[in-house]
Amino acid sequence: MPEPKVKKPWTRDAVLRQVGTQAMLLAVLAVVMFPVLWVLSLALDPRNISKPLELTLIPPGASFEAFRKVLFDPFTNLCTVPNDLDSCMTFSDLLINSLLVALTTSVLAVVVGASAAYAFSRFRFWGRQIGMIGFIALIMMPATGVLAPLFVLMNTIRIGGEPLRKTLLGLAIAYTATALPFAIWNLKGYFDTVPIDLEQAALVDGASPMRVYTRIVLPLSTPALAVTVLFSFMAGWTEFILAWLFLDDPSRFTLAMALRGMQGQFTTPWSEFAAMSVLMSIPILLLFFGLQRWIVSGLTVGSVKG
Amino acid sequence: MAIATQDATVRRRSRRKARLQENARAWAYILPAGLVMLVISVFPQMFQLWMSFTDFRVANLRFNIFDPETWDRFGPAWIGIENYVRIIESDLNIPNYNFSRLLFFTFVWAVVNVILHVSLGVGIAMVLNGERVIGRRFYRALFIIPWALPAYISALTWRNMFDPTFGAVNQLFGIDVDWLNDPIPPFDIPGLSWLPLAFYAVLIANTWLGWPFMMVVATGALQSIPKELYEAVDIDGATKWQKHWNVTFPLLRPAMVPAIMLGFIWTFNQFNVIFFISEGGPLGATEILVTQAYKLVAENQLYGVASAFAVVVFFILLVITLIQNRVTRATEAADA
Known part of the structure; x- marks a missing residue:
């Protein structure tokens, strides 16, 4: 602060x-x-x-009845064995899946995105401008017709004998693709503001670009890294359309999916629906609270000057 | 003499080698991100591009590109650019469809939204970044709630809030306005009434939803401004406004430009807010390109036309982004 x-x-x-x-x-x-x-x-x-x-x-x-129901009662529409309450998902099961997906998404997006952003910010190479525009161009097309071919493709790729489509990892990779364009552009923009003199001094001293990247550029970019983590976590946390399309096994379902699943065609348990919406935003607030000190940790950059 | 030319060739060769090395190294850093995008985004979009030149309908849904047996039986008919012609000439059997009006409205929607999101986001981030603001951590955390709720929940909430009888907005102000369905505004405000009330309703909802993201990005970016710069202009006796104008805004630019360019694309394709709040109404007046494309699939099962729609949106956004990039030089390398 x-x-x-x-x-x-x-x-x-x-x-x-x-x-x-x-x-x-x-x-x-x-x-x-x-x-x-x-x-x-x-x-x-x-x-x-x-x-x-x-x-x-x-x-x-x-x-607080609705909150109690959501937190502790089984979700009777999400059971692996029909009519067996013990096989139904509970809030904590869903929470674990959601956390897995969102955390994997944010780690993948930050690691993969920062690496690409570093190249775009610091190297001069053939295809740099087209490459950057390319990443942003990939979020321009509305997904009206792309879900079916994506389904087929993810079904064809197999990891450990199982189609990638059915796994939480597959879902996280798909979300990473939606978060990456922002991750790359945001980080590249921030890397540009990190003074280049320090790196050049380190390079002259014989440090490898990889070392410069992990020891100088990344530590000085914590605000942008934290924003990217938050953004990609959110992407994985709230999405439900792809998730409903991809996952078959209720034991892998996420909170966002369960929330969407509550909205029945004829009846919706509104109190529980509202309670769950409120509950779902709490982990994001906690994450933000934890990240806040990194988002506002700009002191290091200032001290580099001079 | 001979030795000198040899030297030059060697030098040229090693320079070329260094260049190649730099290129290879750069692309190695980009490769992982490129691979993810290739599988998840590029392939389906290529497929969609192909679909846009065909008469893809429900009967073709069993077509599977990885299974040659389905190619002949379920493959759609190639019809060239007919889908595009029908879209642009407004030759579609949809009520209230007019391509140029749709495009113009989508553009207005995106521009007005982004201006509001960015000015609110940057403004409030700057206020919160000021010297010893009591409770700033608390404010910052609560202000991101609109962003933290699933957009679809917020959209449903706002739809109910604009309900004519039970909606919170009417109850709060003690008015009786049909925000979402009235094609003619009940009161006339010069310069604003050419758009239906529903536009302002979705605009309010989407601004509520969109500004916290800009605030977070701006908060991060504000930290990259060295304090010494402010001290330097302080010595020059700069006023508060001169400080913002000469130091804060120029130095916020590198971080805000990508957020603005992406924000424009997201808003241009903001499906949830329009689809769940105004449903494109009244009489299609708040329909944007994506919601129209979705309806082509959901209501008319015209997959081919919808794909062409998506491709048209892609090219419009590409042109806008290239212009923005030209103006802001966002893709320049740091040392350029």
């Missing part, structure tokens, strides 16, 4: 400025939280309705 070294006293101006800033931030917070609180109120509402009838955070007869 960029704190000033010497604590300045709270002058009248500083206090007034702080009050103004806080008023503005609270206003933004109100707008941001309004729909979220609205969902929370639905989750607390025992009447199982899709829209609250009045604007109250705590509806009449509010209870």
Whole structure:
């Protein structure tokens, strides 16, 4: 956190400025939280309705029943053996799968993306511009018709005797492809701001480009790396269309899939649906809290200068 | 003399070798990312490109490119550019379809959104980055909630919030407005009323959804600005605005440019918000290119036309991106 070294006293101006800033931030917070609180109120509402009838955070007869159901009851539509409750997925099973997919996605995207971004930022080579445009161009085409051929292809590639399509790894690789263009462009942009003098000095001293990359460029780019981790984690955490298409075995299903699965054709358990939406955003908040110190850890870059 | 030319040749050769080495090394760094994209993105998109030149329909769904036996039985008929002609000449049997209006609306949608997302995101990131703002970690974490919720959940939530009778928006302001279905705005604001109210509803929802991402990117980028630079302009007696204009904005640029270019592409193809909130209505007025392409598949089973639609979107975005790249020089190497 960029704190000033010497604590300045709270002058009248500083206090007034702080009050103004806080008023503005609270206003933004109100707008941001309004729909979220609205969902929370639905989750607390025992009447199982899709829209609250009045604007109250705590509806009449509010209870945490929906949260309890989502967290501890088996998901009866996601069972490996039909009508056997013991074989049904629970929230914690789904959570583990979601974490596996999202973490694999973010690790793959950061490692693979940073390596490509480094090349785009530091080397001058044939096809650099076309290569960079190429990566971004691959997210331009809407996926209306690409799911079927992707399904067939992932079904053909086998890993350990099983089609890649049916595995969480296959899913994570597919999500990595959606996160990579941002990862590469974002990291390349940040690498560009890392002063090049330090690297050149290290190269003159006989360090290999690989060493320069892992010891100088990466440590100085933690904010962009953290943003990339967050972004690709999110991509793996919230996606459900590909997941529903690819995975057959309920024991591999994710939270986002279960959430989508709750929306029935005729009935939807709205309170549970809302409760689960709220629960699903909590791990992301925790991740952000953990990453925040890296996102704002820019001190190192400043100290390189001079 | 002979020795001198030999020397030159050797030098030229070793220079060429060094160049080749640099090229090989660069591509080795890119190879893993390239492989992932090749399998997941390039192959299906090539397939889609091929589909766009055919009359692909439900009957052709059993066509499997890896199984030659299905080629003759289920392969679609090649019809050349007919799908493209039908799209551009608005010769499709869909109500309220007009290609140029659709394209124009999609463009307006993306531009207005990105401007709002970026200005809000950068502005609030700068406020939070200011000297000793109390509770900044708390604010930053809560502000990313809209981004942390699955977009589809947020879209459903906003749709319900715009409900005419039970929606929170009407209840909050004590008004009675049919946000999503009224083709003519109930009140007239000069310069804004040429778009239906539904446009502003989806715009509000998507701005709520989109600005936190820009805030996070800007927060990261703000850290790359050396404090010494501010101290230097402080000595020159710069005002607050001069500081932002001369130091903050230029130095935010390298990180924000990729986010803006990608943000434009994502918004251009933002399916969830339009599809779940306004459903393209009223009378197709808030339809964007992707939602239209989706409906071609889901409602009309015209896979070939939908693929052509996707290819058209691709080329439009490619042209826009190349122009942006020309202006911002985002793909230049760091030392260039």
